[in-house]
Amino acid sequence: MSGRTEGGATERDFRKFSLAFFLAALVGMVLTVPTHAAPIDDQFRAWLQNDLWPEAKTKGISKNTFDAAFSGVKPNLKLPDLVMPGEKPKTPQKQHQAEFGSPGAYFAEKTVRAVTSGGRAREAANARTLASIEKRYGVPGEILLAIWGRETGFGAAKMPYDAFEVLGTKAFMSTKKDFFRTELLAALEIVERGLAPVGAMKSSWAGALGQPQFMPTSLLKHAVDFDGDGRVDIWNSTPDVLASIANYLVHYGWVRGRSWGFEVMVPQSVSCSLEGPDQGKKIAQWAAMGVERVGGKAFPASELKAEGFLLMPAGRSGPAFIATPNFYVLKEYNTSDLYALFIGHGADRIAHGDQNFTGGWGPVGDLHRSDIAALQRALEAKGYDVGSADGLPGFKTRRSIGRWQEKNGQAATCFPDAGLVAALK
Template sequence: MIDRLSRLCLALLVLVLALAAAPVRAASLDAGFRAFLDGEIWPAARAEGVPRSVFDAAFRGVSPNTKLPDLVLPGGKNTVAEINFQSEFKSGADYLSERAIAPNVATARRLRARHGDLLASIERRYGVPAPIILAIWGRESAFGAAKIPMNAFEVLATKAYLSRRKEMFRQELIAALKIVADGHLKVSEMKSSWAGALGQPQFMPTKFLQFAVDFDGDGRRDIWNSVPDTLASIANYLKAAGWQTGRDWGFEAAIPAQVSCRGEGPDQAFRIADLVEAGVSRVSGRPFPGNELAATGHLLFPAGRHGPSFVATPNFYVIKEYNNSDLYALFVGHLADRILGVGPLQSGWKKTARLTRGDVFRMQEKLVARGLDVGAVDGLAGFKTRRSIGEAEAKLGLPETCWPSKTLAERL
């Protein structure tokens, strides 16, 4: 009885001490944050022509938002969250389900009819097809209907101070200050996503400064309220990223086992005619378009051998410049096809063992230790990680799936 009381008292003491220390830690974090803003961000902003009045207004009442993902708090390890918060890097079966796609198709078709002349004018100027523009608009902000409630300066400043990608977010924070200083928006109107992206096209601040356009001719690059500016800005972004007019984004394909999944990626190109000769075909049964046969394409296995596979064109990777996720680019490309009347994806997504982002992170570390190139060690199964998994599977005598598995994790 006495032992139990002693343990209970000790536990209560630990809790009281932890609660007492929490305000001290918060105050210390706030003080460091303020010193960071004044000592590092203000000099950089001033050098870019940002007035002190804009700087002060932007950060009045702002403190670090430690609820944001991918932060490294003082004294913490530079690692990744066990659970992945970003839908673009989760389950392809969910992200590309009919439940997710079908409502967007119906809305996009209505908007295509409503804005037909505008979209035709944008397509003539930038060379990007209207269905691709509409698909990005729908994915990014539900065609302008999504609520974007967060304080952009709180988000960007927190990430500039505490995220794993501090330098990137410092550049975005300075760009956000310039947007206000240039008169595009008031400080109170700078609302963003949890990642700091702005407006209906969800541009990061540096992308706004580079690619936002005034297509309606009112003197403002208004991606918050103007449909013409929003849609033209999306097209301008894709054109600048290298969109090839006249080419498709890609094709769902049946890729036989003798064509290795280790051959995927934008850095490995094949003549599409050669892929056809090797046994690759479209799942629709239709031939590849004649203009595509002589051009180069890329193998794409977004779920390794456990899901649909594709022959992607360079335009697929242009869409990835907008959002560096295979599933995002597939959503945009497939939605664009559906707007034109193409049916659902024909290949299914097989169920696999659920691994956390932390599990994949640790697997990547082991693959790197074996001399394999996984790209970034970030807990995300991108194309370099997938094909390195295929190489490891081949060396260990496992079936080549090019997808993270508990079996491979145990063998590594």
């Protein structure tokens, strides 16, 4: 009995000891293992001091500027396109939310009218400045006003992010580290040169600065002092803002005296697969093929011998345009066809009144981006150049669709739809 009692006591004591040991170890883990964010913060600070600072120093950035820029800054893990240290980028999952309605949604009247009415109001108030800028740079004031309005609501939009938090996070752990590292070093140079104090460096989620929404490298290259006060100020000076936008466009090839483009009617005899900046013709040649300006207007005589390009953002299911090289300069501001078209259209409405496109946007879209990417890969496998299988139907994808349709005895629409996705699977 004494043996059973002694043996039983030993077993119970062992169980108690094991449980106590387990609980103690668990508590120890909770107390000693940092949260997910803590090591990231530590790694970020180590990266700043051991990796970024040596390069910044070689570029003439002082320790005072560097430390002030990153004082209290931590990685913002809510930003898009981040990859945790030591991990690989995640493979995109099939998207279940339909992303593509008609491209016409981009031109919602409320959005366009906010830019055009605001532009006209500011055109009168800044007439002398705009005239001086156009004389120097050759960019019409209406184009500058449309960009200004689209980017920041004529400066009314408040930038909610700390630029060094955004650029630092992305240079440390985004899918485009090298790009953002360059921009981060440029942001430090902006402060070092006295172009803006650290506290003024507020940005968008992508790190764009000021009323024109310039990335830091663009600010250093293209921002100008147009009001003559001795400093570049794209945060508060309207003349500097507008002239800086003009200088940016001129750098990328803006052609003085030319329009951005014209809305046209494209007959069925002209294939939509002729779209693109690498398939240009003299505008007189497009006219000879039956392409006409809407409203019975003639193309300006000065444009007839110049090159133009077919632009059909929704294929046969939307308005069509003959674009000039200046349209593609606008795409240097934002790579989207729809953005550049919005700016051109907005500028026209600022200049001539609120008249919408003549052509309507058809019921295209309602596809998943992953579906369009699959379609693009299928076209690539058949030898077509779609640009990139990224799920975005750019002009190379649109015209490849048209060419496939024509080759397979179908009427070319040059825009993805559910039937086409199914046919090409």
